[in-house]
Amino acid sequence: MPNSSAFLLLVISLLVTIGGIWIGQNVNLLPVDASSNAPIYDELFKVLFSIGAVLFLGMLAAVVYSLIRFQKNPEDLEDGLALEGNLSLEIFWTAVPAVVVLFVGIYSYDIYDRMGGMQPLQTNGHDHQAMHQEQRVWGGIGAGPVESDMSKIAAPLKIDVTAMQFAFLFHYPQGDIISGELHVPKGQPISMRMESKDVIHAFWVPEFRLKQDVIPGQPTILNFTPTKAGRYPIICAELCGPYHGGMRSTVVVEEADEYKEWFNKNTKEVISEL
Amino acid sequence: MTIAIPPANENSGKSLQPKGLFRYFSFSLDHKVIGLQYLVFGFLFYLIGGALAGAIRIELTSPMSDFMPRDIYNQVLTLHGTIMIFLWIVPVVNGAFGNYLIPFYVGARDMAFPRLNAVAFWMIPPSGLMLISSYFITGAAQSGWTAYPPLSISTPAAGQIIWILSVLLLGGSSIFGGINFIATILKLRRPGLKLMQLPMYCWAMLGTSILIVLSTPVLAGTLILLSFDIVAHTGFFNPELGGNVIVYQHLFWFYSHPAVYIMVLPAFGLVSEILPVHCRKPLFGYTTMVYSIMAIVVLGLVVWAHHMFTSGTPPWMRLFFTIATSFIAVPTGIKFFNWVATLWGGRISLNSAVLFSCGFIVNFVLGGITGVALAQVPFDVHVHDTYFVVAHFHYIVYGGSVFVIFSSIYHWYPKFTGRMLNENIGRLHFILTFIGFNLCFAPQHWLGLNGMPRRVAEYDPQFTFVNQLSSVGALLMAISTLPFLWNVIQSAYKGPIAGDNPWRALTPEWLTSSPPPVENWAGKAPLVTEPYGYGYKTSSSKTGSKPQEELAEEKQ
Amino acid sequence: MTAVNQVEIASELDSEQATSHEDHRLFGLVTFLIADGMTFAGFFAAYLTFKAVNPLLPGAIYELELPLPTINTILLLVSSATFHKAGTALKQNDSKRCQKWLLITATLGLGFLASQMVEYFTLPFGLTDNLYASTFYALTGFHGLHVTLGAIMIFIVWWQARSPNGRITSENNFPLEAAELYWHFVDGIWVILFVILYLL
Ligand code: HEA
Ligand code: HEA
Numbered sequence A: 001m002p003n004s005s006a007f008l009l010l011v012i013s014l015l016v017t018i019g020g021i022w023i024g025q026n027v028n029l030l031p032v033d034a035s036s037n038a039p040i041y042d043e044l045f046k047v048l049f050s051i052g053a054v055l056f057l058g059m060l061a062a063v064v065y066s067l068i069r070f071q072k073n074p075e076d077l078e079d080g081l082a083l084e085g086n087l088s089l090e091i092f093w094t095a096v097p098a099v100v101v102l103f104v105g106i107y108s109y110d111i112y113d114r115m116g117g118m119q120p121l122q123t124n125g126h127d128h129q130a131m132h133q134e135q136r137v138w139g140g141i142g143a144g145p146v147e148s149d150m151s152k153i154a155a156p157l158k159i160d161v162t163a164m165q166f167a168f169l170f171h172y173p174q175g176d177i178i179s180g181e182l183h184v185p186k187g188q189p190i191s192m193r194m195e196s197k198d199v200i201h202a203f204w205v206p207e208f209r210l211k212q213d214v215i216p217g218q219p220t221i222l223n224f225t226p227t228k229a230g231r232y233p234i235i236c237a238e239l240c241g242p243y244h245g246g247m248r249s250t251v252v253v254e255e256a257d258e259y260k261e262w263f264n265k266n267t268k269e270v271i272s273e274l
Numbered sequence B: 001m002t003i004a005i006p007p008a009n010e011n012s013g014k015s016l017q018p019k020g021l022f023r024y025f026s027f028s029l030d031h032k033v034i035g036l037q038y039l040v041f042g043f044l045f046y047l048i049g050g051a052l053a054g055a056i057r058i059e060l061t062s063p064m065s066d067f068m069p070r071d072i073y074n075q076v077l078t079l080h081g082t083i084m085i086f087l088w089i090v091p092v093v094n095g096a097f098g099n100y101l102i103p104f105y106v107g108a109r110d111m112a113f114p115r116l117n118a119v120a121f122w123m124i125p126p127s128g129l130m131l132i133s134s135y136f137i138t139g140a141a142q143s144g145w146t147a148y149p150p151l152s153i154s155t156p157a158a159g160q161i162i163w164i165l166s167v168l169l170l171g172g173s174s175i176f177g178g179i180n181f182i183a184t185i186l187k188l189r190r191p192g193l194k195l196m197q198l199p200m201y202c203w204a205m206l207g208t209s210i211l212i213v214l215s216t217p218v219l220a221g222t223l224i225l226l227s228f229d230i231v232a233h234t235g236f237f238n239p240e241l242g243g244n245v246i247v248y249q250h251l252f253w254f255y256s257h258p259a260v261y262i263m264v265l266p267a268f269g270l271v272s273e274i275l276p277v278h279c280r281k282p283l284f285g286y287t288t289m290v291y292s293i294m295a296i297v298v299l300g301l302v303v304w305a306h307h308m309f310t311s312g313t314p315p316w317m318r319l320f321f322t323i324a325t326s327f328i329a330v331p332t333g334i335k336f337f338n339w340v341a342t343l344w345g346g347r348i349s350l351n352s353a354v355l356f357s358c359g360f361i362v363n364f365v366l367g368g369i370t371g372v373a374l375a376q377v378p379f380d381v382h383v384h385d386t387y388f389v390v391a392h393f394h395y396i397v398y399g400g401s402v403f404v405i406f407s408s409i410y411h412w413y414p415k416f417t418g419r420m421l422n423e424n425i426g427r428l429h430f431i432l433t434f435i436g437f438n439l440c441f442a443p444q445h446w447l448g449l450n451g452m453p454r455r456v457a458e459y460d461p462q463f464t465f466v467n468q469l470s471s472v473g474a475l476l477m478a479i480s481t482l483p484f485l486w487n488v489i490q491s492a493y494k495g496p497i498a499g500d501n502p503w504r505a506l507t508p509e510w511l512t513s514s515p516p517p518v519e520n521w522a523g524k525a526p527l528v529t530e531p532y533g534y535g536y537k538t539s540s541s542k543t544g545s546k547p548q549e550e551l552a553e554e555k556q
Numbered sequence C: 001m002t003a004v005n006q007v008e009i010a011s012e013l014d015s016e017q018a019t020s021h022e023d024h025r026l027f028g029l030v031t032f033l034i035a036d037g038m039t040f041a042g043f044f045a046a047y048l049t050f051k052a053v054n055p056l057l058p059g060a061i062y063e064l065e066l067p068l069p070t071i072n073t074i075l076l077l078v079s080s081a082t083f084h085k086a087g088t089a090l091k092q093n094d095s096k097r098c099q100k101w102l103l104i105t106a107t108l109g110l111g112f113l114a115s116q117m118v119e120y121f122t123l124p125f126g127l128t129d130n131l132y133a134s135t136f137y138a139l140t141g142f143h144g145l146h147v148t149l150g151a152i153m154i155f156i157v158w159w160q161a162r163s164p165n166g167r168i169t170s171e172n173n174f175p176l177e178a179a180e181l182y183w184h185f186v187d188g189i190w191v192i193l194f195v196i197l198y199l200l
């Protein structure tokens, strides 16, 4: 092969690698990060996006390059090279993806662990677990190490979530508040125990990068720590009937004193906003 | 049109079969007729499924639910998913091309069980019609193509039951087809033909059929249980009666994850047939291609719970399924690198078949990469059940399988009809489809990441513009169908005569007339041991057979 | 580079074996039975998960007695042996003996079905009583359906063996072989079912 095309190839692959990594690091496709595990998530996203962009651009370049470089004119009846394979090449492109996915797998395990996904759920010690002793608690995200130093300062705030067609209900056992909107204080670890009354729903807050199905008959746990004050949508992400698209609510992340105010105000009235 | 040479075996039962166009409407036992029946029927359902997709995209041009009532929207998306998967992709990549090509490739005159084959095809039209008519009679199922209980138990029963029945029928048809393919490939091989000499599509179909035989029955069993829950009020999946809704999901995905490979492995095989011919190069890495198909089959059976990362599965299970799923990228990657290596250094004719195949490579790699991202639990926890997933799988099923189906139609049309398609219209079709497709589905990645869940008729107004962009893409895709339809219909009558082997291809289906005679070859079945023997300076051959090059020159 | 013979028509090899179907039907049947086995596997998996995860709701009854199913197991196992006898008799061209063993097998199968019915009617729970009850009936019912089909097949084979124009002979014994394979399969499933439902 002439040197010029080897050079061209080198340039292309360099461009692809640098371009891919640049895209992955700099193109932000995600909404605000408003919980303690959102930055961790975004870190993972950047890595995955970079790897993906390099791979995709590389394959794209290879295909486009071949189509242009190796095109023939219609009268030409010659065949191409009788290349049937090349062992070292094949080993190379088996090994590289294997290493990449292994890395991605281990890395995302680490991320998940930091989010608290590998935490045993029983340690959350919900009061009402005694009441539901016959029921097992199912997956979700447990209290992670990131929150754990914080939780020494503040014990997790426990909230019971009930999902039904087509609304979420939030019950604060401490003040016996029932609310249609989720109010949480900023920086405080939250531990939610969720159960559905009818069909499967899912609790999703895009800004928290968290989602957990709410399942009838199988309570699930979801822990998180909000970090940015604001109002974020709570979205039902599991098809649950005609009004599935309308099954939304809001999570209000407030400064501690605002939250206290809200809490006190509603504790007296017992039932509000319903 | 080339005159079909009379079959070798004059007084065989098949000569009693109807002739002419009518045979396509009959209970024909000829594998080629059945293959085309699958293809045409599948395409009709693609148009219907596409029209439903159009309805979805129209509804989503505005953030309110205004084009149709909400429950109708759910029916439409359920029908769209079910039709596209069970009546378009699966029957076409397996049934249509499998039936047409496999007997040629193994050197047989028909499938192992022709009667079973015809039965398998004729199970499809009634179940398809049943499924669609349910919309008009009782209202179709409205719990998505996944039919998760308890929603599928609590929505109107009639539509759901019809849905179950028709999916059961379609599953049965696909099991019969799978049995037939396994028997044909393993047992009907022409004497002297070794397994490792088979064209790659045979391996793909063998792998697919193994998946079908192992996983479809589980879906059948599950749906039977579900129908009991609906009709007899048992409580398998009904938590009120002590049942467990997650078990359904495990059983469902035990079929439906392999089903995605049932949709794509045959497409892989077809690309492996098309690229070498038009690149005039042997398929790169035949042996590793075979092993990677088998690796995908094995891995494909043990990754199902990656659809259930938010369903409360225990952590160890999430971890296992993350790793297993990610590793599917390795054998799949091998296949893609091999195709690029096949292109590399070839003498490529840039015709519609190649364009669609290369479009497939590009789209699928993107869909596969988002797939590997989805396989990472922490990543999936955010984007599960959002438009990111919708984008992922349309990149794969449309950008992958549908592109390959188009590519295959461009490649085999001369064999099917004896006439050539119009290349320029074909290229136009490709360009429109490629642009429309990417415009439709690329923005959906962003939608999903930013908070738009799937299966909704109404959404946050901030997503309006991007949704409209996507709808324009869908419109382009719909428009792109028109040149294609015009091309295939008018070329059947007016296209230039193709001759036996217009591509100078080496695989056995090109060694007979176009269209082929009833028993495939006028004389003995040829023994093709080098289906990809391009680039060798062929000059001699044994026992009076014609080398390919000579055959090809005769037709020029 | 070596010349490659891409196409070769080797007439001595091409004996048109490719289109005759003697063995392939049995091969197809085996493939089908694998598929059928997977349906059962799905049911078993569901049952075992239910058992592991879902406690019996308070007040629900799910009790199984052992004697009847044990007899059933013996009935089926013996019937497998008698079917085998029928097969060997046919191989020895002894159609009469073959027919006799077939009838015995069919009787044993019907006996199984009858005693299964007895069990159904004496059980303290019904189809919709609770999760395990439903799964129990689904599994045994699906299996019973297979036994019923098998019994019908045996009668058909017996009928064919009886007919004077030799529909089944020692050369053309596919129907018998198919029915026998199927019957062994159904027995095998029962053994697994017996272990999982009654013993575990
Ligand atoms: C033909 C159909 C098809 C195919 C082939 C695939 C292939 C893959 N899919 Fe996809 N998938 C679907 C159809 C398909 N999928 C559908 C329909 C759904 C939604 C179902 C529903 O809920 O309705 C879905 C959903 C889905 C989910 C669940 C998402 C969710 O609901 O939250 C996941 C998660 O892991 C996933 C992963 C994958 C992976 C890892 C692959 C892999 O096989 C991809 C492998 C390919 C590549 C990776 C590209 C080529 C490789 C290289 C170039 C090598 C280098 C690459 C790397 C090192 C990364 N898919
Ligand atoms: C398997 C193959 C497949 C294919 C090919 C397609 C093709 C398309 N799909 Fe779909 N899709 C699915 C499988 C497929 N889909 C599945 C499994 C789901 C999930 C369902 C669920 O959630 O349960 C889904 C869901 C789905 C959604 C999400 C719905 C929701 O969650 O709310 C959307 C939204 O944009 C969509 C769009 C499209 C579009 C625009 C096309 C286009 O590519 C279609 C292009 C084709 C045409 C436009 C046809 C052109 C012809 C005409 C218009 C002629 C007129 C018709 C007649 C005369 C009858 N699909």
Ligand code: CUA
Binding pocket: A164, A165, A166, A200, A201, A202, A236, A237, A238, A239, A240, A241, A243, A244, A245, A247
């Ligand atoms: Cu609740 Cu969707």
Ligand SMILES: [Cu+2]
Binding pocket: B256, B257, B260, B303, B304, B306, B307
């Ligand atoms: Cu999957």
